[in-house]
Amino acid sequence: MRISTDKIISLLFFVLSIFYLYHTYQIQVFSFDEHAPFNAKTFPTFLAYIGMFLSVLYVVLPEKNPSKVDHKVLDYKSSLYLVIITVVYGFVILKVGFFLSTSLFLFFSYYFLGERRWAWMFVLSFPFVAIFMYLLHGILDVYLRDPLLKMLGIIG
Amino acid sequence: MIEGILIGLQTALSLKNILMVMMGCFFGTIIGMLPGLGPMTAIALMIPITYGFEPATGLILMAGVYYGAVFGGSTSSILINAPGVPGTVATAFDGYPMAQQGKAGKALAIAAYSSFAGGTISAIFLLFAAPSLSKISLSFRSPDYFALMVLGLTAVSAFSSKGQFLKAIMMVILGLMLATVGQDSLSDITRFTFNNINLTDGISFVLVVMATFAMSEALTIILKGKDPSRATQQVSLSELGSIRLDKDERNKMLKTIPRSSVLGFLIGVLPGAGATIASFLAYGMERNYVSEEEKQKFGKGSVHGLAAPETANNAACSGSFVPLLTLGIPGSGTTAVMLGALLGFGIQPGPRLYMTNPEIFWSVIMSMYIGMVILLILNLPLIPYIARVLATPKTFLIPLILFFSVTGIYLMSFNNFDIFLMIGIAVVATFLRLYNFPMAPLILAFVLGGLMEENLRRSLLISDGSFNFLWDRPLTAVILTGTILLVSWQVYKSFKK
Numbered sequence: 184m185r186i187s188t189d190k191i192i193s194l195l196f197f198v199l200s201i202f203y204l205y206h207t208y209q210i211q212v213f214s215f216d217e218h219a220p221f222n223a224k225t226f227p228t229f230l231a232y233i234g235m236f237l238s239v240l241y242v243v244l245p246e247k248n249p250s251k252v253d254h255k256v257l258d259y260k261s262s263l264y265l266v267i268i269t270v271v272y273g274f275v276i277l278k279v280g281f282f283l284s285t286s287l288f289l290f291f292s293y294y295f296l297g298e299r300r301w302a303w304m305f306v307l308s309f310p311f312v313a314i315f316m317y318l319l320h321g322i323l324d325v326y327l328r329d330p331l332l333k334m335l336g337i338i339g
Numbered sequence: 340m341i342e343g344i345l346i347g348l349q350t351a352l353s354l355k356n357i358l359m360v361m362m363g364c365f366f367g368t369i370i371g372m373l374p375g376l377g378p379m380t381a382i383a384l385m386i387p388i389t390y391g392f393e394p395a396t397g398l399i400l401m402a403g404v405y406y407g408a409v410f411g412g413s414t415s416s417i418l419i420n421a422p423g424v425p426g427t428v429a430t431a432f433d434g435y436p437m438a439q440q441g442k443a444g445k446a447l448a449i450a451a452y453s454s455f456a457g458g459t460i461s462a463i464f465l466l467f468a469a470p471s472l473s474k475i476s477l478s479f480r481s482p483d484y485f486a487l488m489v490l491g492l493t494a495v496s497a498f499s500s501k502g503q504f505l506k507a508i509m510m511v512i513l514g515l516m517l518a519t520v521g522q523d524s525l526s527d528i529t530r531f532t533f534n535n536i537n538l539t540d541g542i543s544f545v546l547v548v549m550a551t552f553a554m555s556e557a558l559t560i561i562l563k564g565k566d567p568s569r570a571t572q573q574v575s576l577s578e579l580g581s582i583r584l585d586k587d588e589r590n591k592m593l594k595t596i597p598r599s600s601v602l603g604f605l606i607g608v609l610p611g612a613g614a615t616i617a618s619f620l621a622y623g624m625e626r627n628y629v630s631e632e633e634k635q636k637f638g639k640g641s642v643h644g645l646a647a648p649e650t651a652n653n654a655a656c657s658g659s660f661v662p663l664l665t666l667g668i669p670g671s672g673t674t675a676v677m678l679g680a681l682l683g684f685g686i687q688p689g690p691r692l693y694m695t696n697p698e699i700f701w702s703v704i705m706s707m708y709i710g711m712v713i714l715l716i717l718n719l720p721l722i723p724y725i726a727r728v729l730a731t732p733k734t735f736l737i738p739l740i741l742f743f744s745v746t747g748i749y750l751m752s753f754n755n756f757d758i759f760l761m762i763g764i765a766v767v768a769t770f771l772r773l774y775n776f777p778m779a780p781l782i783l784a785f786v787l788g789g790l791m792e793e794n795l796r797r798s799l800l801i802s803d804g805s806f807n808f809l810w811d812r813p814l815t816a817v818i819l820t821g822t823i824l825l826v827s828w829q830v831y832k833s834f835k836k
Contacts, residue, residue: 188774189506189774189775192771192774192776193509196509196513199513199516200512203516203531206530206531207530210528210530211528212526212528213526213528216526219800220799220800220802220803220804221795221796221799221800221804222526223523223525223526223528223530225795225796225799226519226791226792226795226796227516227519227530227531230512230515230516230519233512234509234512234513234516237505237508237509237512238509240505241505241506241509244505247833250773250774250775252773252774256563257562257563257773258561258562258563258564259562261561261562261564262558262561262562262769265557265558265561265737265738265741266558266762266766269741269745269758269762270759270762272745272758273745273755273758273759273762274755276745276749276755276758277753277755281749285742285746288738288742289738289739289742292737292738292741293734293735293738296561296733296734296737296738297734298732298734298735303735307735307739319750327750328753
C-alpha cells in the first residue's frame, strides 16, 4: 500500500499535536487557577485534541484528490541556495552591518539564480541599498545598525 | 453621520494622506501585478513602514495598497493570463481573449472603470451599513463573538481551498497553536517558549505574514521555476491599443455594474467569502442576465464578462471591511493582515471604534473612495508604463522580495532569531503550499487566536465552566447553526464527489 504525501503531512501534524499536548501539560499554572473553569492550559488543550482528531480523520478517510507534485520539474537546487544565502545573511547582518551584508546578499542571490548581467547586478545591489538606506535613515529617520559605516564615519 | 464624514474627509484629504493613498495605489498596483504576489503580500510588505506613521495615515496607505494590488492583479490577468490573485481569475476569462484580439488597452480601461464603479458604489453602501451595524454589534456578548470567530474560520476554510476543507481546518488549528506561543494574556504565564527569551512576547504577526506569504511566495516561484505549465508568457507591451470605449461598450457596462456591485458588496460582507467568490458569482450571474447573442461571446472577449467580475471583486473588497470595522473580526486573509496592523497601532477594531476613534473609522472609509479616484486617475494613463513591470526577470524580483521581507523583520527587532524563525516558517509554508495546504486560514487563525481565547475564557467563566453558553443565547445558537450547516455542506460535497 502506498501512502500519499498529504497523509504523511497529516501524520506529522498528529505528531505535532501530541508534542503540543505534552507541552500543554508542562505549563505551570498558579495553584488557585488549577481547578478554575479556564486557565492558561485550557485553550491549548482543546487545540491539541482537535488537531489530533483532524489529522487522524484525514489519514483514515479515503482520499479523493491527492496532491500531485512532479518533483522532476521542481528546482530544489536554486531554492536551497537561496535559503542558505538568506540564513548566512541573517547571521552576518548584525556583525557586518546593513549596507555591506545586504548588498552582498542581493548580488550573490542574483548570481545564484543565474543572472549574469553584471552592470544590472551591481546597480541593483550596492547603489540600490545605499539609496534605500538614505531613504530610511536619512529621510524617515529609521535607525539602521551598521557598525562598519559608523566606524568609517559615514553614518552617526 | 455627516459630522463623521466631514471628520473622515478632513483626515483623508490632508496632503500627507493623499500622498500616502497615491503611493499605496502605485506600489500596490506594481506588487499586485507580479504573478503570485497579491494584496496580502503587498500589505504585509508595507506594515513595517507604516509603524512610523499615525494610525489613520498607516491605514490609509494600506487601503491604497489593497485597491492597487487588486487592480494590478487584473492587469496581469488581462495582459498575460496570469492572475496575480485568485480574485482576478474570472477577469482573465474575457480580459485575456480581448487582449489577444489587440484590444488590451480597452480591456484594461473596462477593468479600471468597472473597478472604480464597483468600489464607489460599495463605498457608499459601507458608509451607511457600517455605523448601523456598529450599533447592532454593541449587543454582541463574548459567546456571540466566540461563535462568530468559529464561523469566520470555518467559512474561510470552506472557501479558500477547493475540496480541501480538512487541510484548511488543520491550518486553522496550526495558526491557533502558533498564536498561543508566549505569555498568556491574563495570567502572564509563559507557554511553549522552550525557555527561549525571544519567544516570551509571542511570535510577531508581521513575521508570520512575511514568512507565509512574501518569503514562501518567492521560494515557491523559484521552486516551480522549471515547471513548463507555469512558463511565463511574454506580453507585447507595445501593442496595447486604444483605451477609449465606444457608446455600445459603455452601455453594456452601465447595465452590468449596478447588479455586480450589489452582489459583490453582499458577498464581501459574509465572513470568508470575499473577492474570489464574488467575481465568479458575478460572472455566472451576468451570463444568465444577457441575451442569447451576448452569451455566445462569453469567454471570447465579452464586455459584460469582463466588467462583471471586475466590479464585483472591488465591491467585495469594500464589503469585507464591514465585519472588520464593526465587529473587529476580519472576514478574509487580507483584512486579517489589516487587523494585525491595527492591533500593532494599539487600536482594537469593533463596535466601539466608531465612537472612540471616529477619525480612524471615517478616514478609512473616506480614503477608500479617494483611493478609487486616484487609482483611476493615476493608473489608467500610466498603464502602458506600469505594465512593463511584468517584464521584470525573476532573477532580480525574487532576491528583492527576500530583501524586503528580511529587512522588514530586522527593522522591527534587530534580532537574528526573528530572521531565522521567519526562514524556518517560510520553508515549512512553502512545502505545505506545494501540497495545497492553504495559508489564508492559518493567518486568520493566528490573528484571531488571542481574541478567541479571550472570549472563550469570558464565556466559560460566566457559565461556570459549562458549555451551555453555546446555545443559551439565541444569537450564539444561530451563528453556531450557520457553522454546523457550513461544515455539513462541506462533508456532503466531499461524499458527493
